[in-house]
Amino acid sequence: MSLVDQDAVTAKIFPHPLNAWYAVAWDHEVSNKGLLARTIAGIPMAIYRTADGRPVALADACWHRLAPLSMGKLVGSDEVQCPYHGLRYNSAGRCTAMPAQETINPSAMVPSYPAVERYRYIWVWPGDMTLADPDLIPDMHQMDSPEWAGDGLTIEAPCNYQLILDNLMDLTHEEFVHGSSIGQAELSESEFHTRLEDDGSVTVSRWMRDVAPPPFWLKNIRDRFPDFEGHVDRWQIIHYYAPSTICIDVGVAKAGTGAPEGDRSQGVNGYVMNTITPRTERSSHYFWAFMRNYRLDSQLITTQLRNGVAGVFAEDEAMLKAQQEAIDANPEHAFYSLNIDAGGMWVRRILDRMLQAEGRTGAEAPAASPAR
Amino acid sequence: MSVDNRAEWRLGRVVESVPVARDIRRITIERPGAAAGRARPGTHLDVRVRLDGREDLRSYSVVESDEGGRRLTISVLRVPESRGGSVFMHGLQVGDELMTTQPLQNFPLRVGAIRYVLVAGGVGITALVAMARVLRELKADYTLVYVGRSREQMAYLASLAELHGDRLEVHVDDEGTSLDVTALAAGVAADPRGPGTEMYVCGPIRLMDGVRRAWADEQLPPANLRFETFGSSGWFDAEEFVVRVPQLGVETTVGSDSTMLEALTAAGADLMYDCRKGECGLCRVDIGAVDGVIDHRDVFLSGRQKQRDDAVCICVSRVVSGPDGRPPTLTLTLP
Numbered sequence: 001m002s003l004v005d006q007d008a009v010t011a012k013i014f015p016h017p018l019n020a021w022y023a024v025a026w027d028h029e030v031s032n033k034g035l036l037a038r039t040i041a042g043i044p045m046a047i048y049r050t051a052d053g054r055p056v057a058l059a060d061a062c063w064h065r066l067a068p069l070s071m072g073k074l075v076g077s078d079e080v081q082c083p084y085h086g087l088r089y090n091s092a093g094r095c096t097a098m099p100a101q102e103t104i105n106p107s108a109m110v111p112s113y114p115a116v117e118r119y120r121y122i123w124v125w126p127g128d129m130t131l132a133d134p135d136l137i138p139d140m141h142q143m144d145s146p147e148w149a150g151d152g153l154t155i156e157a158p159c160n161y162q163l164i165l166d167n168l169m170d171l172t173h174e175e176f177v178h179g180s181s182i183g184q185a186e187l188s189e190s191e192f193h194t195r196l197e198d199d200g201s202v203t204v205s206r207w208m209r210d211v212a213p214p215p216f217w218l219k220n221i222r223d224r225f226p227d228f229e230g231h232v233d234r235w236q237i238i239h240y241y242a243p244s245t246i247c248i249d250v251g252v253a254k255a256g257t258g259a260p261e262g263d264r265s266q267g268v269n270g271y272v273m274n275t276i277t278p279r280t281e282r283s284s285h286y287f288w289a290f291m292r293n294y295r296l297d298s299q300l301i302t303t304q305l306r307n308g309v310a311g312v313f314a315e316d317e318a319m320l321k322a323q324q325e326a327i328d329a330n331p332e333h334a335f336y337s338l339n340i341d342a343g344g345m346w347v348r349r350i351l352d353r354m355l356q357a358e359g360r361t362g363a364e365a366p367a368a369s370p371a372r
Numbered sequence: 373m374s375v376d377n378r379a380e381w382r383l384g385r386v387v388e389s390v391p392v393a394r395d396i397r398r399i400t401i402e403r404p405g406a407a408a409g410r411a412r413p414g415t416h417l418d419v420r421v422r423l424d425g426r427e428d429l430r431s432y433s434v435v436e437s438d439e440g441g442r443r444l445t446i447s448v449l450r451v452p453e454s455r456g457g458s459v460f461m462h463g464l465q466v467g468d469e470l471m472t473t474q475p476l477q478n479f480p481l482r483v484g485a486i487r488y489v490l491v492a493g494g495v496g497i498t499a500l501v502a503m504a505r506v507l508r509e510l511k512a513d514y515t516l517v518y519v520g521r522s523r524e525q526m527a528y529l530a531s532l533a534e535l536h537g538d539r540l541e542v543h544v545d546d547e548g549t550s551l552d553v554t555a556l557a558a559g560v561a562a563d564p565r566g567p568g569t570e571m572y573v574c575g576p577i578r579l580m581d582g583v584r585r586a587w588a589d590e591q592l593p594p595a596n597l598r599f600e601t602f603g604s605s606g607w608f609d610a611e612e613f614v615v616r617v618p619q620l621g622v623e624t625t626v627g628s629d630s631t632m633l634e635a636l637t638a639a640g641a642d643l644m645y646d647c648r649k650g651e652c653g654l655c656r657v658d659i660g661a662v663d664g665v666i667d668h669r670d671v672f673l674s675g676r677q678k679q680r681d682d683a684v685c686i687c688v689s690r691v692v693s694g695p696d697g698r699p700p701t702l703t704l705t706l707p
Contacts (some may be wrong), residue, residue: 094595102674105651106599107478113482128409129483130506320593359407359440 008361009348010329010335014162015361016278017354018127020243023287024115026154030055031073035080037070039279041126045071045113050078055115056091057124060327063087063095063108068146121275121287127358128368138241142291144269149296151275151306152289155317159324161244161278162285162348167316169273169343171205171236179313181216181308187235192316194342199348202240204343209233210255215251216308223301224294231255232267238343242350244262248272252347269293272309282324288313309337378417379473380405385445386468387443395450396495397462398435398442403472407440413502414600415475417446421457421574423629430457431602431649433499433574434475435528441475449495449526456629479572479600481506486568488514489560491551491583493575497527499600500574504536511566519543519579553579554566557586566592573599577606577669585675599671603649608668612620613664613691613700617641620706631703632686643686650688657704658683664691664700 024040024047032049037060039045044060044141046069058080060070075081079089088097093112098104114125114132117141125132141243142148157164165171175183192206213221213232221228232252239247253259253267270292290309295301337345355361388400401417410688411434420427432446443629448461464470474583481503488507492501497518507514516536520526523544526567544549560569569592572584580599586596610628615636617623624639633655645655650670659666659682668678677683684702691700 090595092485094598095550096595101653101672102677103672104594106601106671107651109480111480112482128412130413130481130510132483134438358408 008352008355009345010337010349011348012279012335013160013161013305014348015281015350015355016161017243017351017358018130019358020127021116021132021134021353022244022277023121023285024124024277025056026121026287027117027120030122032074033162034074035070036071037068037102038196038285040124040285041278042280043113043126044068044070045124046072046080047115047122048074050091052077054078054091055117055122055362057113057115057122058091058093059111060091061110063089063110069110075127093106093175120289137220138245138247138275140245140247140275141274142179142247143273143289147296148291148293148315149270149298150270150289150291152287153306153310155286155288156279157276157286157317158282158285159280159284159320161284162351163320163323164274164284164316165240165244165246165347166341166344166346167320168248169202169238169347170339170340171206171248173319174313178312179317181312184214184216186211188340192340196346196347199215200242202343202346202350203236204238204240206236207233207260208235209260213252216312217268219308220270220292221252221254224268225254225266228254233259234259235259236246237325240343240347242347242348243354244276244278246276248274248275270305280363282328286313377476377478379421379476381471381473384472386464386466388445389464391467391527392447392526394522395452396525396527397450398445398527399449399461399464400445401472402443402471403474405442405474407442408474409441410439410443411437411441411475411502412477413481413506414479414499415477415502416479416499416600416602417444418473419457419461420471421460423456423460428457429648431476432601433459433479435498435501436505436667437475441513444472444475447495447498470619476680479574479598481572482570483510484565486513486572487565487570487594488512488562489517489569489571491517491519491554491556491571491575492516492575492577493519493573494521495527496573496575496579497532498574500572501528501532503530503572504539508536508539510566510696515539515541517541517543517551517556519575520545522546526606536618551579552584553586554589557590558593560587561590561592566590568595568596570598573597575599575605577601580605598687601649601651601671603651603669606669606690608665608667608690608692610690611692611700613654613702615686615691616701617706618660618703626690631688632684632690636686648687651684653685655687656683656685657706660705661702662691662702663698664702665677666690666693667692692694 036047045057046060047057060068062082069080072081072083081087081088093110116123116134122145168205172188175187186208189209195203210231234252237249250270257266273289275287290305384401384403387402391400405701413559416431429538435445450458450462492500504516554682605666620640622639623633626635646652667690669688691702
């Protein structure tokens with residue numbers, strides 16, 4: 001291995017790998033009653049389920065004159081009818097009917113992207129289909145495990161997906177962006193450790209010992225220990241799975257009860273589940289959920305946590321939008337890195353290697369392209 | 373199954389040309405440009421060939437490529453009765469240059485079928501070599517059926533046998549082991565996985581037509597039968613014939629190396645067309661009269677329509693002389 005120029009790794013508009021699974025929708029958004037139009041990795045897709053419930057993602061452009069199939073309708077057990085001239089495609093993307101002729105043009109088809117339902121999401125693979133192994137879907141088992149409860153939402157973020165990964169890989173920003181809920185001064189005062197794991201994931205861990213819980217965490221620990229007063233040991237353990245899934249093990253425990261050593265019995269534990277799907281170079285579908293492993297039967301807590309985290313993430317969304325606008329308004333300016341960017345820089349390096357494996361590079365992005 | 377169908381022409385250079393079977397040469401072309409990844413199975417190149425001072429377009433399946441998709445290997449059967457593109461291609465030597473597109477996709481392999489049957493006839497194997505290789509890598513359930521007149525005419529036979537072992541099924545006409553397409557389709561239908569089996573066929577029109585009929589007779593899903601035709605194969609060898617369009621005052625001779633569409637256009641007839649491989653049907657013209665036998669080479673008209681012989685796709689179809697041996701002649705009627 002040798003040292004390489006970091007220009008590609010610090011690209012401001014980061015290209016997205018195509019040979020990857022991306023969440024395209026929540027399970028409940030996709031049905032066999034109608035079509036969902038969504039752009040994934042720059043590719044417009046028409047998403048639906050077959051009569052027996054299997055998810056399907058077709059390219060959202062009829063083979064004939066490229067009318068959007070998502071404006072069409074579902075017919076038969078697994079077919080879509082083009083809204084314009086009535087050509088029909090099955091779930092494999094093969095044309096099964098053409099108007100005004102007795103045969104079907106053998107070339108007539110639209111791409112059908114591999115689609116898999118897992119962890120309450122529908123995932124699609126926009127790249128080389130021969131490489132689409134469902135075992136490569138990142139581990140988000142907390143989403144549908146009976147040991148965890150919670151819910152989430154989607155943010156349509158007006159920024160490059162990498163900015164969201166940067167945001168989640170360094171939580172120092174909580175002190176400044178989320179001062180009223182989860183921020184506290186100890187975030188930037190405490191040490192953190194960044195590690196590239198053997199399985200290719202990246203972990204960033206931070207422990208804040210014997211600190212006053214910020215409002216969000218005081219509420220949570222009192223949901224489990226109603227009379228709780230005093231200090232906590234707080235943790236944030238960030239797990240990154242390529243290309244763009246970040247699951248953050250978060251929680252607080254009564255200070256000095258052994259949580260840093262592995263005994264979390266006197267605390268509350270959550271998992272912030274994030275999977276970010278590039279939509280275009282400058283927009284992303286950001287799917288998130290907050291899962292917890294205590295008081296699983298309380299729908300009230302599920303709703304409170306979802307609404308609370310939605311409020312926190314709205315602060316991130318505003319920052320990400322402003323950051324993207326500033327990036328586009330300052331085309332001649334480069335990114336510089338700080339100590340706190342270690343996690344985000346590992347992510348960037350891993351993504352750049354994925355791009356290289358596809359014969360591409362982060363440096364392909366234009367240094368100064370106009371906002372779209 | 374990307375939609376790689378917008379041609380980008382570049383000047384490529386021949387880096388290899390070797391015989392791989394009787395009348396078949398393996399030709400590798402190096403094409404400049406950014407790395408685009410390994411050519412996907414089912415892709416083909418369009419190349420510009422030179423014939424008697426004019427240029428024409430031919431399509432050849434990509435047999436294999438390097439990682440970057442810059443070194444592209446095709447294989448070309450020399451068709452003796454035609455003085456056309458295949459002769460030009462066989463004349464290419466290492467270092468020669470020709471215009472070529474990137475790999476274009478009209479015959480994509482769908483990943484995820486429960487079972488695959490690939491059927492190659494003769495040089496049609498070129499469209500299926502990469503598919504079979506990928507299916508093997510994917511550990512898919514597949515059979516490669518390879519049909520030829522004689523072993524010496526079957527390219528890549530040894531390497532395919534080595535790679536695919538029992539999954540390769542060879543039928544050789546002159547060894548008395550010709551393919552029975554009815555039995556093939558019946559075998560697919562009899563298997564419990566029949567309705568989910570996908571068949572990919574590339575070969576001469578007789579083979580493709582036979583498989584299509586057998587597939588339909590077994591009531592297997594039409595969309596699961598995939599085939600690619602460049603409109604280059606007919607029921608009869610190409611002959612010279614005369615075509616007339618009285619309404620335009622045009623009469624011209626169609627050489628065995630030319631198409632009706634080319635000859636009529638050269639004679640001044642302004643006729644509609646698009647795909648030029650017998651698929652889209654835009655070039656269909658009504659037949660006024662025919663002296664001889666129509667060789668319907670398109671896949672647009674149905675079998676029923678072809679039997680009626682009242683219309684013809686002029687981009688690929690031809691006329692040959694009938695039993696009486698009189699010069700073949702076709703008269704077309706415009707609407």
